[in-house]
Amino acid sequence: MKASLYEGNQTFTVVEKEIEAPAAGEVRIKVAYCGVCGTDVHIYHGMMDKRVSIPVTIGHEMSGTVDAVGEGVEGFRVGEKITVRPLDNRGETPADKGHSHIAKALKFIGIDSPGAMQQYWNVPAFTLHKLKEETDLKLAALIEPLSVACHDVRMSKLKKDEVAVVLGGGPIGLLVAMVAKSKGARVIISEVNDTRIKMAEDMGFEVVNPVITDLVAYVDQQTEGGLADVVFEVAGVQASLDVMTEVAGIRGRIVMVAIHGEKKPVDLFKFFWKELELIGARVYEKEDYEESIQLITENKYNFDKIITGTKPLDEIQQIFEDIDNNPTGMKFLIDCQ
Secondary structure, three states: OEEEEEEEOOEEEEEEOOOOOOOOOEEEEEEEEEEOOHHHHHHHOOOOOOOOOOOEOOOOEEEEEEEEEOOOOOOOOOOOEEEEOOEEOOOOOHHHOOOHHHOOOOEEEOOOEOOOOEOEEEEEHHHEEEOOOOOOHHHHOOHHHHHHHHHHHHHHOOOOOOEEEEEOOOHHHHHHHHHHHHOOOEEEEEOOOHHHHHHHHHOOOEEEOOOOOOHHHHHHHHOOOOOEEEEEEOOOOHHHHHHHHHHEEEEEEEEEOOOOOOOOOOOHHHHHHHOOEEEEOOOOOHHHHHHHHHHHHHOOOOHHHHEEEEEEHHHHHHHHHHHHHOOOOOEEEEEOO
16 A cells, blocks of 8 residues: 655655554544645644654545454444544543543644555544545545534534624635534635635635725624624734734624634733633534534535645645645645545
């Protein structure tokens, strides 16, 4: 079988390996497609060399079929379509209060242990989610990032007819917008990149370029002064942190989707003045995956438009170089077979 290896120094190689039998409690997956996550790009740029075990196979946004079942595994049969929720929570303790997806000792499969950018992949059976027979395996590679969006929206308690402002129209921002739209909300996306603006508009979204149009004034006018019920901060830049408290209305909820690795200034006075709520949201839980699977299977929101390009596993180095050369791209997939 073929497997990719991140070797450090922005280098991937593809090697031949023996196909391994699944251990007890594991399932061997024939990987169909694997998406490239922003975290994978960070790994490629050496930003996580202290965390990953070089050389390492990475990747966690995937789809595939069951290829073999290890001892003690029940409920799965060879040939079934599946995806993986890549959270190894076997280190969970009572101190985690039942929130296994953010347990202190949580291991992220594909980062802290070998991932899906290979032809066959052995994983613990408890990470698997079954897909429906009609689920498109190419689209199913979007289930993991869409589950992030499902979790973000669920944490926001967004309701029908509320106004949701999404700060950032990249891959996760657009997925958040799609999930928010599925809840019946009015969605306004704030984005500065012309290519992404056009994509979002072509998908039927209301988009504001804050460089050209004052976002707060626009939302204020559109809502008769009510402003946003929910704000999703997805861009991860200071300008978004500055505007999120301005564009949120009275008792608005702000969901922190982006990862801020350093401390940033935030206008805390606005939290007092408008009784705002700040909500942290990290990865996903089982119910988010099930919602994501249903949305992908139905494909009412044209998820295929998010896929920028697909290349075979042998061209993994080129895929990561393409991502660097196309910062306006959305989601790149690797065909692992």
